[in-house]
Amino acid sequence: ELVIMWKDVQLQGWGAASTTINAVKSPATKLQNWRDKVSAIMGDPLYLLPGQEGELITEEGPGIFVFVRPGDFSPARNPRIDGFTVTGADHAGGIIVNGNAAYLQISNNRIIANQGVLGGGIRLGHPFLTNEEGGPLAYTDGNNDHIVVRNNHITQNGSNFAAAGGLAICTGADFYEVAENFICGNFTTGDGAGIGHLGLSDQGHIADNTIIFNESFYQATGVHGGGIFIGGLPGLGGGLSPGSGSVSVVSNLIQGNLAGAGDGGGIRTQFVNGADVQAHPNTQAEWYSIHILNNMIVNNVAGLAGGGISLQDTVIVNIVNNTVANNDSTATASTAFSGGPSVSTKQPAGIVARAHSTALANAFGADSVPFKIYSNPVLVNTIIWHNRSFHWDVAENNGTGGLLPDVGAGQPPVYADLAVLGTATPFLLDPRFCILSETVNPADYDPSNMYSDPMFVSEYFNGERGSVLLPEVTTPVEAPPAFDEGGNFINIRFGPLSLTGDYHLQVVSPAAATGDSTVLIDFAELATDFDGDFRFTDSIDIGADEITFVPVYRFWSPVFFSHFYTISEAEKDAVMANPDWVNEGVAFYAYSVQTAGTLPVYRFWSPVYFSHFYTISEAEKDIVLLNPDWIFEGVAYYAYPTNSVPGTLPVYRFWSPVYFSHFYTISEAEKDIVLLNPDWIFEGVAFYAIPNP
Secondary structure: OOEEEOOOOEEEOOOOOOOEEEOOOOOHHHHHHHHHHHHHHOOOHHHOOOOOOOOOOOOOOOOEEEOOOOOOOOOOOOOEEEOOEEEOOOOEOOEEEOOOOOOOEEEOOEEEOOEEOOOOOEEEOOOOOEEOOOOOOEEOOOOOOOOEEEOOEEEOOEEOOOEOOOEEEEOOOOOOEEEOOEEEOOEEOOEOOOEEEEOOOOOEEEEOOEEEOOEEOOOOOOOOOOOEEEEOOOOHHHOOOOOOOOEEEEOOEEEOOEEOOOOOOOEEEEOOOOHHHHHOOOOHHHOOEEEEEOOEEEOOEEOOOOOOEEEEOOOEEEEEOOEEEOOEEOOOOHHHOOOOOOEOOOOOOOEEEEEOOHHHHOOOOOOOHHHOOEOOOEEEOOEEEOOEEOEEEOOHHHHOOEEEOOHHHOOOOOEOOEEEEOOOOOOOOOEEOOEEOOOOOHHHOOOOOEOOOOOEEEOOOOEOOOOOOEOOEOOOOEOOOOOOOOOOOOOOEOEOOOOOOEEEEOOOOOOOOOOOOOHHHHOHHHHEOOOOOEOOOOOOOOOOOOOOEEEEEEEEEOOOOEEEEEOOHHHHHHHHOOOOOEEEEEEEEEEOOOOOOOEEEEEEEEOOOOEEEEEOOHHHHHHHHOOOOOEEEEEEEEEEOOOOOOOOEEEEEEEEOOOOEEEEEOOHHHHHHHHOOOOOEEEEEEEEEEOOO
16 A cells, blocks of 8 residues: 555554555556545645645655645644554655645654655655745745654665655755654765755754765766755755755764765755845854754765765854764765876865855855855864875776775875865864864864874774774775776775774773863753763863763761762762761762663662672672661662773772771772781772773
């Protein structure tokens, strides 16, 4: 069945694993039944958007077609598509939302192996629909405001025109929310293989998604945005673009995506601004803006420039607390061959800002000098590290061509983290409180930046497909040979095509507590990091990850002959006010929330012994819970059970049958002293924690 959702209903499946909508058009009557039903509904012209004028769409038979009138959907009824697998569409994609579908929720679905002309997996609205109702020619507003696309598995879908193999968001989807989706392995010959925002949809929010291994490629012309594309449509009648609207991109994993014929392997923004600047040439508050916050943008590849991020005609963009690392630009797109078809010109790989189009540059007023020439982002607290620049030389590999430098043969990589392209006068981007590659000239940038290894838990470089690579063992990215084609038919193969690497920070990272905390005032989203862990308001880390360890305070009571340990500031203050206790400072550092590799350290109190006991052992906890002399007080903090994390040290445990209390220390010197005291019995390593700096 090809489902048509034409009333205010909740389309509820039994779960994606159980309920499948098979959009394969077999038998032939299946498509004819769909046509007949749509024609009958179109008898009421209110179902059509301005510009459709009795003719619906060229694509027929998506898995689910949402076709409603203005006002049919409302937040009170909570219309939704939930709990399905949608697969097998060969022309119209998995789900098409025609228009007027405000407050629709698309959630908990598996959208897999669908093909569409204008969008493969899910499409909201129409990318190029125009009308002249009530004025000059304009793009049609789809009236799809407040749509939520959440917790879907969108994979292996394809689009052969316009935008988005995975999720296409077209004009008129204001206040959309795209959150917690897994978007993987989608392909488009247009812009935005994973997510494509095409047209004016204001106040969009793309957050907490996993966007991996999507690809955009088209031989005839440049297409951009392997992971995410955010762009306005071209101006009609020769004018400026209406713009894209403002969009926030927050806390996404954007990894291993490919823009094979253009810019922005991870993210591309384009024509974000246009008519908004023209209407308000000196009023920045009226211009659309892009916020890129808390994202891990790693191991993406661009056939042109900006393997991580590329910006074009984007006037106000804030790139704050991101990790942009190990992205590649290969200079294999046709426009990289400006000097001839045999050798391309290498392109910068990390974050690239391009000169504004002439029309946009001419739209600014006299008071808008900082914005007039190129996309000039606010670039703060971001790790921009080891983004590699390659170029193509047909003489390589015995005349079949290849990429240089040949890192697999031992040639040193070329790192190109930041660049401004296309301006008549050279400009530099202005990072602040960032970590940049060690090959960058520090004299070019503000002294608040650093140039040292950020110390990721486990990073890798791209290499041959199927490989599992570490920075120390590198094989080359592959480019299939092309003879005298000037890049038009060169695409890139790379790997590994599986989620690997861990771009969280080690506890000894130089990024720890070296960021600019004032950004927390401007961006509420930065109160938590990529994982949702809280940031400290007085000292935040550089990058998307916040190392969330806190001090463990130690007290000694000469009255009770026992020690007490706490991470609670309130508890610390209360104990400091008690004359029975002496503050001995910070014992070590642990975590206030559970992070990768840590386990809870449990706390007990004994009113019999007037002593506290701490253990990371679940078995020991269960035994003590059975002892009536001890009261369970919950989790004290989180620590490591083994020494598997660099920068941690053992915390030793002692028991005194004289004082009936335990003692914990991370100090080797203190341990050696206590070992000589016959009042204390050594019980080994309690857990592993972070020592005082």
